Amino acid sequence: MKKVRFNIKGKRSVDLIASDGENLLEAARRAGVMIDSPCSGNATCGKCKVKIESGQVNTEKSRHISEEEMANGIVLSCNATIIEDIEVEVPDLASSFVNEMQITDLSNNENKNIKYVRKKMIKEGMTNASRLWSEIIQLPCPSIEDNSADEDRLKLYFKQNLGYEDIAISLNVIKKLPDAFRKNDFLIEVVYLKRREVAEILDVKPAIGEKSVLYGIALDIGTTSVSACLVDMNTNEILTKASMGNAQVKYGADVINRIVYSEKPGGLENLRHAIVDESINNLIEKMVKTVGITKEDIYEVCAAGNTTMNHLLLGLNPDYLRREPFIPAINDIPEMKCAELGINVNPEGKIYLAPSVASYVGGDITAGVFAVPVWMREDFTMLVDLGTNGEIVFGNKDFLMTCACSAGPAFEGGEISCGTRAVPGAIEQVTINDDDLRPFYNTIGHVSPVGICGSGIIDLICEMKRTGIINGKGRMERDLNHPRIKFDEYGIGQYYLYSKELDNGSKDIYITEIDIDSFIKAKGAVFSAIYILMESLDMPIDVLENIYVAGGIGTNLDITNAIALGMLPDIPVEKYFYIGNSSMQGCYLALTLSEGKDKIREISQNMTYMELSVHPTYMDEFISACFIPHTNMNLFPSLEN
Amino acid sequence: MKKVRFNIKGKRSVDLIASDGENLLEAARRAGVMIDSPCSGNATCGKCKVKIESGQVNTEKSRHISEEEMANGIVLSCNATIIEDIEVEVPDLASSFVNEMQITDLSNNENKNIKYVRKKMIKEGMTNASRLWSEIIQLPCPSIEDNSADEDRLKLYFKQNLGYEDIAISLNVIKKLPDAFRKNDFLIEVVYLKRREVAEILDVKPAIGEKSVLYGIALDIGTTSVSACLVDMNTNEILTKASMGNAQVKYGADVINRIVYSEKPGGLENLRHAIVDESINNLIEKMVKTVGITKEDIYEVCAAGNTTMNHLLLGLNPDYLRREPFIPAINDIPEMKCAELGINVNPEGKIYLAPSVASYVGGDITAGVFAVPVWMREDFTMLVDLGTNGEIVFGNKDFLMTCACSAGPAFEGGEISCGTRAVPGAIEQVTINDDDLRPFYNTIGHVSPVGICGSGIIDLICEMKRTGIINGKGRMERDLNHPRIKFDEYGIGQYYLYSKELDNGSKDIYITEIDIDSFIKAKGAVFSAIYILMESLDMPIDVLENIYVAGGIGTNLDITNAIALGMLPDIPVEKYFYIGNSSMQGCYLALTLSEGKDKIREISQNMTYMELSVHPTYMDEFISACFIPHTNMNLFPSLEN
Structure with a gap:
């Protein structure tokens, strides 16, 4: 037994008794200490660096640890074995997760799309209201002659005055009736969901003054990020938006690593806890404080996540998602009480999860298709969702085809040395000077650069190719001899966008050949998926x-x-629209349009899924696409000259 | 602060810090020590006797405490105030509750009625099966071509092979699917409820061998007693029956005293705990052990209780039940998971509660009417349910009228000095010798007498009247001078059925003038209720x-x-049928006939309730009926000579 003390930088310490020979990353997880580990302990991503302050660990040399770092006691925690009592300094990841939490409006594009689509759906016949509603009601006071039970009195009112065949009411709400009715002489406010023939009663309170404002949440549960909008359900206005990293990241960057982790003892529960308590409830807390309301006034959550995220949120065994033939436990999850999942809103609040189509086409995509909206269009339309997995949907109002590919987290800045999500300080646009190979860039919010986000990586690699820094395989030219280009002891090339040395910067921001390789694989996966999907329909x-x-x-x-990188098909740029988070937009629309949820269900049932992983030519197409722009230039006619 | 130690006779001790001047009964309740107190601490029933072993309490003289008892430190705990540190011996009521628990078959009458009614209902078109069902199913194994989710696979099977439009499935069951499906190559057993168009899935397990036996429980929740039958849902056979006192009795013998207690801090929760954990779960545990099955195989409970019992079981505020205009929170309680109420069966098991009609006509009566079955008859039929409350239903297949009266617990042996429920040892039949006034009696099970049950009390009082021991007012003749007749220091007469002195008995069993008075009030309440109900319809x-x-x-x-006591109407005895626990029979029938629950609901909606407590002539009629047999002999023509 060895004593391990984790000193969380600038915060508290955590002590743990570890067994001799225990892996340091696993010990940290046991102790509940958060260490970033996108590759889930495979020593490939280099993000789980910690500093050994006292004592020694067994570790191996790694390309991620410089000699200077090594001398300072920096090790990869996944690559370190505990052999004696140690003290370890770890970065304050948990706080940075919360600090990173964004409170911003939706982007202009997103807002524009939502408004346009909402109007269009209403024009096509959808009801311009959510199904969540409240009503102030004066019930007749009981007497010996009119001695029906409280619940019957409410039921009768709904039948006679609001046209409902019946009401549905849970034990918690029944408990409220006697006192709520009598507090203000049977003048009450009822919060309910308008279902087809049945009103589902969510709350009953004595009516005092005006009708309450009811709130709802649109929630996008991504593998890498979790975002939420708080919506005033009376006006449909988005009051605030917040997003943060998915706290499950510490157990693995992609769904496969998380599924593997879920199989360890307590793993599934840890993952569930990370998404519910550390992520979703955290966001709700933050939004509620920002707007100054109480959680009890939130009655509805419309959420979308990929199939794995749904399984982990619900505590379902996700193991069979990753084993051929890739079968989910459930696609179309019945509506539940938020409380059943541990989500902190009104105890009677409901959560709707957009249904999945298959193991790798989830609710994020069905919600996205709803928002675009492909299902309304006459002309051939495609949705390409570039998350940690890439998903493609193609079709129009008559048919919908879909497939998925594993792109990895590169598009969201994951597994890229200096990658980051699209947060303030992220380098989002890059050009490189032809003459002296000097870079120019813009950051989000025009603040000091903190890393490179997806759009910045695309620009950067494209410019590196255009200026001849890299070739079609993503290899750097060895003979450029430029201060921004370095090769490490393993011979791996790096291009510095921003550096301490050249730019007097606060940190180094660079891209490596390994990063470029990751990106090429990601874009190759997406392009070949698009290609195979179209080819299978015999469509150019x-x-x-x-x-x-x-x-x-x-x-x-x-x-x-x-397009120049061979990531997206070579059609005129006017036909492209970047719409940001389509899944979130779908959730917002389903929250605020009463028939939206049924429509998403209908869409999911009409989508035909194509399993690429067993497709006979997908691997060949993928390999051909792992080149900039592509080994088959016929596919990119506009790039010919 | 005073130290109180409760020594539970032959068991453990419980220590409590009491405040100076605290009531001893209330201190015992706070300490969780069970002391019988049917009158809920009003010093009228005399059942809360305890023995002060050391120290002193402040107490007053009471007719319930003899001088000999007083000398031995016996006090009424409700009538004792704590003034110094004390040790108190209390009887082991909790154990006696469990020991008293009966495991007997239904009586012959009950069995006969159930069989007769069941056959009749099936003949009239009810389905001869419960809605609880299980099925062994071979699902097609998934493949890349057939990659639907586990839940969709199950849904499709139910649609294609069993004709269900949809399935309903809870999160707990969804969690079971992936592993249950794959344990035995998609050969599974599914337990489900057959609802109209939807199969509600309660359990999914890998199928290994034969179909499981499923169990259900019929449960009668009386104010004084709780009874349950464990039923094999495949054969409809009653495997065992158990009953015990309702553990809420310690908080009051009748519903009014319990409602009053529920308003004290923690009162409602104590009452809920007493019925769920101390009574119902106790009975389930016992039955399950007797038959040798596991609780997880019980999937359905059909229960009936009066309106107050339902409120206390659900944790609903019962206060408005006892205040004019006497309004329940709910009559028709939606089906719930047993787990939601804390009832220990399969976590997905359902509980159906027979609906109430009004505050004093509850599910016990609607279930009883279903079992009799009044609702099927052509001729005029009456159901008289003699519980702690007396309820009357009159009608036939065309109409149903009902009313209730407060009879008190006398019919079940409560508030009678030596009263007991109909348990082994209860004196159930009595005759008195004309010449020497010696009693003869039979006990249930032909064992030594332990007390007198309802039927014994009726016989005894009737015989005392016939032989001239008492007059029409229930007063004993003062000049009989008989060894079995005694008068206490307050001048209250007692007749000894069985005594230490005369019969060399192990205890004294007697009836007092106060007991007789309680009984006369009870029978007067019932008879006047019957009379008013018939009179209001202008029917003789x-x-x-x-x-x-x-x-x-x-x-x-x-x-x-x-009839001779003026308790029941004077019609030919051939028209009377004693059917025992009609509420339990209704629960059994609803459990085993799939349309039964809907039929009870229909009955409850068709019942017209008459509120006696505000009826202009009820009080006069009641007073006239408080005489043996009645002040108006025209109502009892057969007794004239």
């Missing part, structure tokens, strides 16, 4: 009239550059 | 073709004697 690329690009890649995505 | 008593008498009064109820 140029039938596409609209391509909607969604995901956290960054508002300033340069489509021309993405 | 002799239209009645059948009178069903239900309740825990005792199998050997002598109807001739009950």
Whole structure:
């Protein structure tokens, strides 16, 4: 037994008794100490660095640890074995998660799309109201002659005055009736969900003054990020938005690593706790404070996540999602009480989860298709959602085809040395001077750079290719001899966008050949998925009239550059629309339009899924696409000259 | 602050810090020490005797405490104030509750009625099966081509093979699917409820061998007693029956005293705990052990209780039940998970509670009417349920009228000095010798007498009247000078059925003038209720073709004697049927006939309730009926000579 003390930088210490030979990262997880580990302990991402302050660990050399770092006691925690009592300094990841939490409006694009689509759906016949409603009601006071039970009195009112066949009411609400009715002489406020023939009663209170404002939440549960909007359900106005990293990241960056982790003892519960308590409830807390309301006034949550996220949120065994033939436990999750999942809103509040189509096409995509809205269009439309997984949907109002590919977190800045999500300080646009290879960039919010987000990575690699810094395989030219280009002891090339040395910067921000390789694989996966999907329908690329690009890649995505990299099909850029978080928009629309949820369900049932992982030519197509722009230039006619 | 130690006779001790001047009964309740107190601390019933072993309390003289008892430190705990540190011996009531628990078959009458009614209902078109069902199913194994989610696979099977539009499934069951499906290659057993168009899935397990046996429980929640039958849902056989005192008795013998207690801090929760954990779960535990099954195989509970019992079971504020205009929170309680109420069966098990009609006509009566079955009859039929409350239902297939009266617990042996429920050792039949006034009696089970149950009390009082020991007012003749007749220091007469002195008995069993008075009030309440109900319809008593008498009064109820006492209407005894626990029979029938629950709901909606407590002539009628047999002998023509 060895004593391990984790000193969380600037915060508290955590002590743990570890067994001799225990892995340091696993010991930290046991102790509840958060260490970033996107690759889930495979020593490939290099993000789990910690500093050994006293004592020694067994560790191996790694390309992620410089000699200077090594001398200072920096090790990869996943690559360190405990052999004696130690003290370890770890970065304050938990706080940075909360600090990173964004409170911003939706982007202009997102707002524009929501408004346009909402109007269009109402025009097409959807009811311009949510199903969540409240009503102030004067019930007749009981007497010996009119001695029906409180619940019957309420039921009769709903039947006679509001046209409902019946009411549904849970034990918690029944408990409130006697006192609520009599507090103000049977003048009450009733909060309810308008279901087809049945009103589902969510709350009953004595009516005092005006009708209450009811709130709802649109929630996007991404593998990398979690975002939420707080909506005034009376006006449909988005009052605030917040987002943060998915706290499950500490157990693995992608769904596969998390599924693997879920199989460890307590793993599934840890993952559930991370998404519910550390992520979703954290966001709700923050939004509620910002707007100054109470959680009890939130009665509805419309959420979308991929199939794995749904399984982990519900505590379902996700193991069979990753084993052929890739079967989810459930696609169409029945509505539940938020309380059943541990989500902190009104105890009677409901959560609707957009249904999945398959293991790798989840509710984020069905909600996204609803928002675009592909299902309304006459012309051929595609939705490309660039998250940690890439999902493609193609079709129109008559049919919908879909497939998914594993892109990895590169588009959201994950597994990229200096990658970041699209947060303030993220480098989102890059150009490189032809003459002296000097970079120019813009950051989100025009503040000092903190890292590179997806759109910045695309620009950067595209510019590196254009200026000849890299070749079609993503390898740097060895003979450029430029101060911004360095090669480490393993011979891996790095290009410095921003450096301590050259720019007097506060940190180094660079891209490595390994990063570029990760990106090429990601874009290759997406392009080949699009190609196979179209080919399977015997349709050429140029039938596409609209391509909607969604995901956290960054508002300033340069489509021309993405085409030049061979990431997106070579059709005119006017046909492209970057719409940001389509899944969140779908949730917002489903929250505020009463038939929205049923429509998403209908969409999910009409989507035909194509399993790429067993497709006979997908691997070949993927390999051909792992080149800038592509080994088959016929696919990119506009790039020919 | 005073130290109080409760020594529970033959068991453990409980220590408590009491405040100076605290009431001893209330201190015992705070300490969780059970002391019988039917009158809820009003010093009228004399059942809360305890022995002060050391120290002193402030107490007053009471007719319930003899001088000998007083000398031995016996006090009424409700009448004792703590003034110094004390040790108190209390009887082991909790154990006696469990020991008293009966495991007996239904009586012959009950069995006969159930079989007869069941057959009749099936003949009239009810489905001869419960809605609880299980099925062994071979699902097609998934493949890349057939990659629907586990839940969709199950849904499709139910649609294609069993004709269900949809399935309903809770999160707990969804969690079971992935592993249950794959344990035995998609050969599974599904337990479900057959609802109209939807199968509600309660359990999914890998199928290994034969179909499981599923169990259900019929449960009668009386104010004084709680009874349960464990039923094999495949064969409808009653496997065992158990009953015990309602553990709420320690907080008051009747519903009014319990409602009053519920308003004290923690009172409602104590009452809920007493019925759920101390009574119902106790019975389930016992039955499950007797039959040798596991609780997890019980999937359905059909229960009936009066309106107050339902409120206390659900934790609903019962206060408005006892205040004019006497309004329940709810009559028709939606089906719930047993787990939601804390009832220990399968976590997905459902509980159905028979609906109430009004504050004093509850589910016990609607279930009883279902079982009799009044609602099927052509001729005029009456159900008289003699519980702690007396309820009357009159009608036939065309109409149903009902009313209730407060009889008190006398019919079940409560508030009678030596009263007991109809348990082994209860004196159930009595005759008195004309010449020497010696009693003869039978006990249930032919064992040594332990007390007198309802039917015994009726016989005894009737015989005392016949032999001239008492007059029409229930007063004992003062000049009989008989060893079995004694008068205490307050001048209250007692007749000894069984005594230490005369019969060399192990205890004294007697009846007092106060007991007789309680009984006369109880029978007066019932008879005047019957009278008013018939009078309000302008119908003479002799239209009645059948009178069903239900309740825990005792199998050997002598109807001739009950008529002679003026308790039941004077019609030919052949028209009377004593059917025991009609509420339990209704629960059993609703459990085993799939349309039964809906039928009870329909009955409850068709019942017209008459509120006696505000009826202009009820009080006069009651006073006239408080005489043996009645002040108006025209109502009892057969007794004239």
